[in-house]
Amino acid sequence: MKLRKVCKTLRTHVDTTEFAFHDFHIHIRFHEVHLDSHNGRFEAFYKQIEEMKFAVSNNIKDGKNDRIFDFDELSNILENDLNIIFANPKRTVHSLTVTVDVNDEPKEELALLDHTAVFQCLNEFLAENGRRLKVRTLNIQFYEYEQVWSILLHLEPGTLKSMILEYSYSGCIASLDYFDEMFQTEQWKAMKEFESYSILFRWEYLADFAHFNRVDMFQVEQFCVDHVERLTEVLLRNPSLDQFSLNTGSWRSDPRRPVDVINHRHNVYNYTKPSEPGWIYFPYPGSDKKLALKIDYEWMIFRGPCYVARDGDDKIIEEDEEDEEEEVGGNDNNAEENPPV
16 A cells, blocks of 8 residues: 555556455454555554544554545545555455454444445445456455445456455354345355354254365254255265355254264264264265264364365364264274265
């Protein structure tokens, strides 16, 4: 941002040279907004300092306010800085993170600079430009459902590969019932990965997740044997599957009955420790590739032919195996420990 303001030649260079941000973060609180590229290239801080005044700084570390404006000028200032950051149509953002922090109460009445005004400004800026941002991963912590697709619609479908979606209210779970509009977008249909720890997965929306190569969700509604069999059939149609995991322990009801039925049916029930069954393997039609499933009282994990291990994938499995060794003295069971990758 500072380099662009030096002269016309440098501004042209910045606006036309192809380069990428590794991360760009928009952090919204009740009375402040922080734009940060995480590598020091671009940084701006907007903070409400009194009832109708706000300060803007491009050097957050020294804590000094570069400029002070009336509140009604906020939209123009913020939009101008966004335009500087995203003016180059060739620029790619590896990860765009938008977080909305609504868990801290606003001090006194300083709540004019709120999440709604910022999202409206961001949406208007993107709509006026008439082009789509090149973002590979969208990581958004939302307060209202409309905030998700107001950004999603302005991202280039061919570039956007993954989404991490979280609800701003800590301890609360969001519902997929409000995402029908998002499921119909070309951006959603072209994505390959989805992750969420605060959105409840509902079985009636399985078809809207069938095209993903990787899904990791921490919340899932109550399930039965038929649900698991249906999911297995869907995943066997995707030979590019990496991983599809659901946290079965998140549901309030006891998942042991369907889990035990499935593991008994496939002869991987662990009589020594029922909570630690083995892996089940399903052949892909007309192929020697296999789909692996491990379902226990905490997780339902499917791994396909294109599975690539990531940090944390086997954390729960490894912890369970350590517990098992302590409890049963390392006794063998009748199931394999790990699926092929």
